[in-house]
Amino acid sequence: MAKPKVSYEESRRKRLEENKQRMEALNLPKLAQALQNSSPSKTSPIKNVKKPRTIEKQVVAVRRSSRVANKPAPVYKEIVIERLVIPRGISKHRDLSNRVYASDEARTNAIERAEKLLSGLESDYPAFIRSMLPSHVTGGFWLGLNVHFCKTNLPKRDEVMTLIDEDGNEYKTIYLARKPGLSGGWKGFAVAHELVDGDALIFQLIRPSAFKVFILRVNSPKQGNN
Numbered sequence: 021m022a023k024p025k026v027s028y029e030e031s032r033r034k035r036l037e038e039n040k041q042r043m044e045a046l047n048l049p050k051l052a053q054a055l056q057n058s059s060p061s062k063t064s065p066i067k068n069v070k071k072p073r074t075i076e077k078q079v080v081a082v083r084r085s086s087r088v089a090n091k092p093a094p095v096y097k098e099i100v101i102e103r104l105v106i107p108r109g110i111s112k113h114r115d116l117s118n119r120v121y122a123s124d125e126a127r128t129n130a131i132e133r134a135e136k137l138l139s140g141l142e143s144d145y146p147a148f149i150r151s152m153l154p155s156h157v158t159g160g161f162w163l164g165l166n167v168h169f170c171k172t173n174l175p176k177r178d179e180v181m182t183l184i185d186e187d188g189n190e191y192k193t194i195y196l197a198r199k200p201g202l203s204g205g206w207k208g209f210a211v212a213h214e215l216v217d218g219d220a221l222i223f224q225l226i227r228p229s230a231f232k233v234f235i236l237r238v239n240s241p242k243q244g245n246n
Contacts, residue, residue, distance in 0.1 A: 122218025122238045127151055134220035134236045145232075146173050147224035152238075157215040161207035165223070170200040173225055182230040183209050195229075209233075 122130075134149045141147060148166045150156075156163050165174075174195065181195040181202065191212070193205030215221075218238030223231045 120216065121154065122216070126238050127218040127220075130218055130220040130236045130238045134222055134234070137234060137236065138222050141222070141224060145224050145226050147222055150221050150223060152215055152217055152219040152221065154217050157210050157217060157219070161210060162201060162203060163206050163210075164199065164201040167200060170197070174200065175228070179229055182227075184226070184230060184232050185209075185213065186234060 131149060131151055138147055138149060146169065148169045150163070150165065155161075175197060177197050179195045179197070181193050183191045183193055183205075185191075189212075191205060191209040193202045193209065195201075196203050213235060215235070216238060220236040220238070222234040222236070224234070226232045
């Protein structure tokens, strides 16, 4: 006789029962409960802490041309550009309480004699006349020069200018292109030659950075030079 067919539900129930018996035999339900109780309910704070990124630094040799590969590497040093400075010499003290101002007539006379001398100088060398004022020869000792002459003939940057008197003596001065005029060193020249208000000076450019200077004294109307 054929065995009666077992329904699907009955077969499923038997499999579940058999699986349950096997799990109990292996003690799996208790192990699962123990693992669930031991697991923390919240995520560990350590896992939330982000580690800072570390950037690995490497020293890489710079490629050099094969022509200079065997030569020592260049050494770059900081170069300090020094300002143009004229050493200060020991100058004579001048008593400004007895300062004498030139009259208009005496000043004009000195300028006229300077113009006459200038007309006889070599025309190959550019020149101009500067009448001395108190600020040029006492106190500030700053000599402003002819602007047009400077823009046409002198350097566009600060420069050391040499003043050469009629005896061939040389005096170093600082020429300031932005002014333009003579600053450091001019006092030494003015004091050494005892310049006073009203003296007329001829500046003849004999080299790019050198003036030949002729002095026409305001108090010597009959003298053509020093």
